[in-house]
Amino acid sequence: DVKVTQSSRYLVKRTGEKVFLECVQDMDHENMFWYRQDPGLGLRLIYFSYDVKMKEKGDIPEGYSVSREKKERFSLILESASTNQTSMYLCASSLGETQYFGPGTRLLVL
């Protein structure tokens, strides 16, 4: 079975802090994705990556950056956390069309 893990289930940070969200997959998938999920807005794609050291902007990349130094790991970085980045963050990986999701990280920015 594909396993996608995220470094934290719950995270509380202060405004202005730099925040790292880590995602690791164990199935040698080429593609990895970061989404945020907010009530009434569904899942919105932040960034995705089709290969190591490669990244593409999704629909809402502002305020975020990503890093993919190794195939199995895709990191989401909030350069300076703000309260409007309080959300559920979901990581996913895929080889083809089906995405496999991690359990999510619920981030609260105070």
Added chain:
Amino acid sequence: SQQGEEDPQALSIQEGENATMNCSYKTSINNLQWYRQNSGRGLVHLILIRSNEREKHSGRLRVTLDTSKKSSSLLITASRAADTASYFCATYPAGKSTFGDGTTLTVKP
């Protein structure tokens, strides 16, 4: 705006009843997928239907696709309390995944 939009937003039924939820999308697609999300968890893939298919079954799930109307439906038969979750459709226009807002299904025992 979302490529995929589910309808209804919320659905409440009794155990044993059937649940039907719908998805509409805007652009042409190669395939459409349905996912389930239990409260506070990640999404789990349920079923994929390709654009040249009209209907697909998987256990108690039945998915239909009407490309002329740009719509899909997910039917869960003989629902169980464990089916309580949010259900999302997903499409991939221009190579980017796009999810709808989801239908929240509550199955009462």
